[in-house]
Amino acid sequence: MDIETKFTALLRDRNLKATPKRLELLSVVANYNSAIPYSEIQNKLHHFDRVTLYRTLNAMLDGGIIHKASVSSDEVYYAMCREYCTSECHNHKHVHFKCLQCLEVSCVDVTNPIQIQIPNVVIKQVEIEVSGVCEKCI
Amino acid sequence: MDIETKFTALLRDRNLKATPKRLELLSVVANYNSAIPYSEIQNKLHHFDRVTLYRTLNAMLDGGIIHKASVSSDEVYYAMCREYCTSECHNHKHVHFKCLQCLEVSCVDVTNPIQIQIPNVVIKQVEIEVSGVCEKCI
């Protein structure tokens, strides 16, 4: 089964029409070797209307198909969800790493499970954003 | 030594003039019982010019006097720096917790040190954003 068929099935599974725009956006996000910055999506999809891009991204986020990987509140990055996610629950066990040199953001699985405890508090979600220097930039 | 004198000294230490605007902003941020959302700063300082607020916040961030406590990319929250920080290095050992119920964001010290390791990568900074339900909202 080719990637386009896969995306079509994925979209329909989330009750979203498999339109050319959505398939194109997904292929752009999926084919990027790391988390893709918003500006890069714009570059690659400059023929999209601004609002369409906005709504398409939101639909994918809401459908649990992509997720944000923003690190340190500058540009927003997007990456495919690997696990099964929904709008309410993005089940990511990984962390986001941003290289301060090449500005690449990637989703990284950590071996040792992160244990965070806060007294008298119910923890629902933990997001970890790591920055430093990546393998290529050392 | 009263709080205003303290802030004046703090500003001068970072080579920033201790102007009434800056002292007022700092007192607003410091007197808030948790991390203060941007909109709340605006409410309390509606007599500030938009650009002045923008530049004052930036000066405080750059001077390592306040820091951002943004959680999940909605509104930006600000809090006083407790440790000695600079623009390049905000030395925060704490995590940011956001209550999904009351939307309060707070800086929380964690007892057990968080250990994150990523192979072939130099880690410079780790930011942890926790969300859930706070003590008051349980």
Added chain:
DNA sequence: AAAATAAACGCAACTATGTTGCAATTAAGG
């Protein structure tokens, strides 16, 4: 295969924050 329908799309319009330049004001030091 054609028709029906609900969703998706493009365009216009508006809001909000970020950002810069410049002239006027003001804090800090002598």
Added chain:
DNA sequence: CCTTAATTGCAACATAGTTGCGTTTATTTT
């Protein structure tokens, strides 16, 4: 009190977010 460099307010521009609405289209129904 004077000087000077920093700070502030205003105007102006940029960009992302957001909504409404008429048109188009993917998918379902006949």
